[in-house]
Amino acid sequence: MSSSVEAITVLSSDGDEFKITVSAAKLSKPLNWMLEDVCFSDDCDEVPTIEVNSKTLVKVIEYCEKHAPRANSGASDSDAEELKKWDIEFMKMDVKDILFHILMAANYLHMEGLYDLACQTAADLMKGMTVSQIRKIFHIKNDFSSEEQEQLRRQHPGCSFD
Amino acid sequence: MMESETRTSMIENLPHALIHKIMNSVPYKDAVKFSVLSKTLHSIWLSFPVLEFDYTFFSSQPYNFLSSILETLHHRCPHRINKPLQRLRVKYPYVYRESFAFHTVFEFLLNIAIRNHAKEIIFDIHSKTLVDVRCDSLLSLFSSQFLTVLQP
Known part of the structure; x- marks a missing residue:
């Protein structure tokens, strides 16, 4: 591997090319291993594919580039505060379209920070919601009969599902 | 059955460990709700x-x-x-x-x-x-x- 390389090119599962800086790619363990194993110099033709679709990969790379400086050098409290605000804005996304894709990608790319953030976002969306509201938010189809539903509710007599 | 009816939602296709983490990130009284959302989520709830x-x-x-x-x-x-x-x-x-x-x-x-x-x-x-x-x-x-x- 050439140590002079500052950014690498990767392919999304849709076949689009994306550039990601080396310091940002280090946030992901598999990408980091790839950096060590694969030749990323200019005369190398091999472009690794990441099994994440383009729309999701754009967001993942955006997250990595934002978090890389802090992850690599450590940051002051004011930086951490700013990053927290940025994370909240970053996570304002459509659930069906992208949040769960981000979760899958963070899981697949072993990105702990993004994984925790996306899980917390999904959790916050359902906190205090009724069962039918949660189904609507996450696009879940109720495949229980009303008798089954009633039986399940009886197993948790103390809990309100409405 | 139409294809759209048989397709499960995105959340139901997540790895179980990931759904367990979401369950663990909400108060328990909210996590219980997973047990009645759908059959797939009910079975994942059982192993929480x-x-x-x-x-x-x-x-x-x-x-x-x-x-x-x-x-x-x-x-x-x-x-x-x-x-x-x-x-x-x-x-x-x-x-x-x-x-x-x-x-x-x-x-x-x-x-x-x-x-x-x-x-x-x-x-x-x-x-x-x-x-x-x-x-x-x-x-x-x-x-x-x-x-x-x-x-x-």
């Missing part, structure tokens, strides 16, 4: 490695609290055989009522937690009398290699 029993939901009906504990164990323990329990939490913020055999239940739960190698055991119990736990359960509790948090 956290058990919580909160008496405050049942304060007017103590017998329901006991039956709820038994129901939960009956439904979820078979799915949990040989899998370590992440957390067992029991909340009973009142002084014992002698008429109900709570101490037996708590001892029973403690034994379940120990047998399932629970990492966290939280007994949130306000009682004037100490929970009467038999010596052998305490011994195995303190010799547990898995326990990381214990809040009596």
